[in-house]
Amino acid sequence: MRKISKKEQVVYKLLESHSSGREHKFACENFDWDESRYKYRSWYRRRTLGSFYVSSKDLELCKNEVPELHEKMTAFAEAAENLRKAQDKFDYTRLEFIRAGRALCKDPSVVHRSYNILTPQEELIIEQNKDKKDELVAELSKLTLQLEVLPKNDYSKEKQDIKSQIQKIEAILKLCF
């Protein structure tokens, strides 16, 4: 079972409702406005809903043929244009937020897996050892060599100490990296 920090768990919570969720690794699907317009109605009321855009051809036609209506149609066209911009901005900022959130996850490719929260002690260990990967690996290999040198049927205290040190370093490495 992987272990994550309290902070990462909060990130999960924040990203959940703005993406496709932890089960789908917080993949972000843009809302397809035009597609949604046709799809969200049931089969029994297959009416097409109003378009989100006003075409320039319609505006021109209105200006030429029904000038009394042109003002309202222009206002509508501007509102539609503003809506499009607001949609783009909304999609963009959501994407940025999700990217930043995912960057705070230790390994975004495994977020769908179940997890336990790190204890404060474990968090402290991580904080203390986060830049010591090379040292720990070197220490581990040194201790492993020492252990290999000792005879197999040696049950001395020295061997036990080395073994427990190796276990400790392995646990730290597993926890931190």
Added chain:
Amino acid sequence: MAIRKISKKEEVVYKLLSSHTHGRDYCFQESGFLWDEARYRYASWHRKREVGSFYVSDYELDLCKKEIPELYGELEEFHQASLAFRKARQAFENSRSKFVNKSYTFIKDISKVYRSYKLLTPQEESLCSDYESDPVKMKALTDKIQDLNNQINAIPVGRKFAKQRNPLKEELKKLNFLLSIIKG
């Protein structure tokens, strides 16, 4: 059912309204786009993922501020964008409603728009505008029709009086046709 006649202007209004309402078949009714409903429904059965929410809750903002201040900038910006988006949606729905309502004023009888139609000729259009702008003329026409009906009813039944009845019937037919053009 007689084919109704409409003006060129009304036909253009039909064209303009059709892509922003339910269309002519449904008498150009409009209904607001239910954004949240759309969010849940539009994904297909094969990817039943919930598309992200359109709102950022205060709880989320508060939680982010306390626990992950480094993410707060992005969340706050997203929150502002979602608010602006909501305002733009409201403005869009509002202006569409105004446009549709104004368009209705160019339609003679909204309850009949789904029926097939023919365009009025320029002569018929000018005749219509003449009668519509002058209520006295219109009243005279309906009175005349009523009068002719009464006259026809007063003539005894039978072929003997056909010569007397036929010219009146002919005139009544013409006037009824004129009235049908004016009333649409």
